[in-house]
Amino acid sequence: MLTIGKLGDAAGVKVPTIRYYEQIGLLPEPERSAGNQRLYGKSALERLAFIRHSRELGFPLEAIRDLLSLSDRPDQSCAAADIIAKDQLAAVEARIARLTALKAELERMITQCAQGTIADCRIIEVIGDHSHCAQDHRTSEAVG
Amino acid sequence: MLTIGKLGDAAGVKVPTIRYYEQIGLLPEPERSAGNQRLYGKSALERLAFIRHSRELGFPLEAIRDLLSLSDRPDQSCAAADIIAKDQLAAVEARIARLTALKAELERMITQCAQGTIADCRIIEVIGDHSHCAQDHRTSEAVG
DNA sequence: CCTGAAGTCTCTAGCAGCTAGAGGTTCAAG
DNA sequence: CTTGAACCTCTAGCTGCTAGAGACTTCAGG
Numbered sequence: 001m002l003t004i005g006k007l008g009d010a011a012g013v014k015v016p017t018i019r020y021y022e023q024i025g026l027l028p029e030p031e032r033s034a035g036n037q038r039l040y041g042k043s044a045l046e047r048l049a050f051i052r053h054s055r056e057l058g059f060p061l062e063a064i065r066d067l068l069s070l071s072d073r074p075d076q077s078c079a080a081a082d083i084i085a086k087d088q089l090a091a092v093e094a095r096i097a098r099l100t101a102l103k104a105e106l107e108r109m110i111t112q113c114a115q116g117t118i119a120d121c122r123i124i125e126v127i128g129d130h131s132h133c134a135q136d137h138r139t140s141e142a143v144g
Numbered sequence: 145m146l147t148i149g150k151l152g153d154a155a156g157v158k159v160p161t162i163r164y165y166e167q168i169g170l171l172p173e174p175e176r177s178a179g180n181q182r183l184y185g186k187s188a189l190e191r192l193a194f195i196r197h198s199r200e201l202g203f204p205l206e207a208i209r210d211l212l213s214l215s216d217r218p219d220q221s222c223a224a225a226d227i228i229a230k231d232q233l234a235a236v237e238a239r240i241a242r243l244t245a246l247k248a249e250l251e252r253m254i255t256q257c258a259q260g261t262i263a264d265c266r267i268i269e270v271i272g273d274h275s276h277c278a279q280d281h282r283t284s285e286a287v288g
Numbered sequence: 289c290c291t292g293a294a295g296t297c298t299c300t301a302g303c304a305g306c307t308a309g310a311g312g313t314t315c316a317a318g
Numbered sequence: 319c320t321t322g323a324a325c326c327t328c329t330a331g332c333t334g335c336t337a338g339a340g341a342c343t344t345c346a347g348g
Contacts, residue, residue, distance in 0.1 A: 003315095005324060015325085020306060035314045037325055050272045056281055057271065058246050061305070071268045078265035082257050085267045089250040096243045099236050102202050106233040113226050121222035123229050124215045127201065128194045137200055147344090149295060159296085164335060179343045181296055205334070 001031075001039045011048040018048065026051060026065060059088055101137040108134060145175075145183040155192040162192065170195060170209060203232055245281045252278060 008015045021027045027047060031039045047068065054064040063084050070081050105126075112122035126132040152159045165171045171191060175183045191212065198208040207228050214225050249270075256266035270276040 003325075014307080016307060017305085019327095024305090033314085033325095035325085037314070046272065049274075053271050053274050055305090056274075057249060058243075067268065067271065070262055071272070074261065074263035076262050078257060078260060078262045078267065081262065081265050081267045082254065082259065085250060085254050085257075089247065089254060092243050092247045092250060096240060096247065099202075099240045099243070103233065103236045103240065105201060106229060106236060110226065110229050110233060113222060113229075115226065116222060117218065118214055118220050118222045118225065119218035121225055123222065123225045124211065127197050127211065128190065128215070130193075130197050130200075147295075158336080160336065161334085163298095168334090177296095177343085179296085181343070199334090 001041060002045065004038045004040070007040045007045060007048065010045055011052055013048055013052050021048070021051060024061070026061065026068070057088070058092060059084070063088065098137065105133055105137055145185060146189065148182045148184070151184045151189060151192065154189055155196055157192055157196050165192070165195060168205070170205065170212070201232070202236060203228070207232065242281065249277055249281055 002010065004015050004018055007013075008018055018027065022029060027044065030041075030044060033039055050068065050071065051064055054067060055061075059067065066084055067081060070076070070078070109123045109126045112126075114120070114122070118124055146154065148159050148162055151157075152162055157165075162171065166173060171188065174185075174188060177183055194212065194215070195208055198211060199205075203211065210228055211225060214220070214222070253267045253270045256270075258264070258266070262268055266276075
């Protein structure tokens with residue numbers, strides 16, 4: 001039996017994140033010790049590792065919820081899993097395409113910047129007016 | 145003078161977003177009509193278009209705040225703008241690299257899936273165990 | 289001039305996916 | 319038996335908006 005901290009270490013997931021997953025129903029409520037602390041077994045570790053790996057692969061939590069419920073029914077067809085994975089692949093590809101367009105635009109801006117003053121800075125100028133852009137990159141794309 | 149709706153249409157930004165930008169100090173508080181409605185001039189439109197385009201280029205709002213304050217001082221050096229843009233480019237490139245690794249992993253999973261049952265589905269199996277992966281993709285990457 | 293619809297106002301709450309903190313309890317080592 | 323790390327619950331915060339409630343303003347048509 002693992003405490004939440006050990007579980008987190010074993011799966012590479014932070015403790016508050018585990019509690020969060022429990023709260024939103026991705027992880028089942030575990031047993032508790034006499035002193036009310038969470039105790040986890042091997043299956044919880046496997047499930048958490050599954051979740052973590054899915055997150056690393058970029059699946060949103062809702063997709064992971066679906067994948068988990070699929071993996072709970074081993075004798076069913078895996079077509080649904082295939083669809084989820086393909087959707088994710090499509091999302092990743094779309095994101096790469098958008099980011100690649102952004103990259104080109106940023107590179108263009110930067111190479112054109114003559115390092116003078118703001119008044120004739122291509123960066124500020126290009127940002128101020130989309131018509132200076134070579135490409136369309138209209139869909140917004142957050143980059144943390 | 146433009147009402148907030150017209151401004152939004154002109155800049156391609158939704159009305160609540162404009163109010164949000166004002167709230168966080170990205171846009172100055174505009175004049176008001178006799179009936180307390182916001183009224184914007186040309187400079188507000190330019191500023192908002194600048195913000196929108198920056199967002200399209202993926203700049204986070206804090207970076208946009210800096211870019212805006214730079215563009216308010218046209219006679220200064222544009223080195224700071226250059227740094228912000230280069231940081232953004234680096235962030236975009238890092239993101240592309242991570243997504244490309246994810247893409248490869250997803251493709252591998254999907255092509256290996258024999259479309260049988262969950263029990264022998266490579267997708268579920270690979271997700272369940274990172275050691276099945278060809279590459280490292282440890283940094284998590286959200287894809288909306 | 290009046291009506292009604294569209295637009296605007298403020299305020300609060302919600303989305304993803306956590307993360308951080310307060311203030312208190314439990315557990316394990318020494 | 320004491321200490322201090324780890325645990326508990328609860329609330330609030332992060333980014334960048336978006337949605338809704340309930341009230342007011344504006345404008346076009348009649």
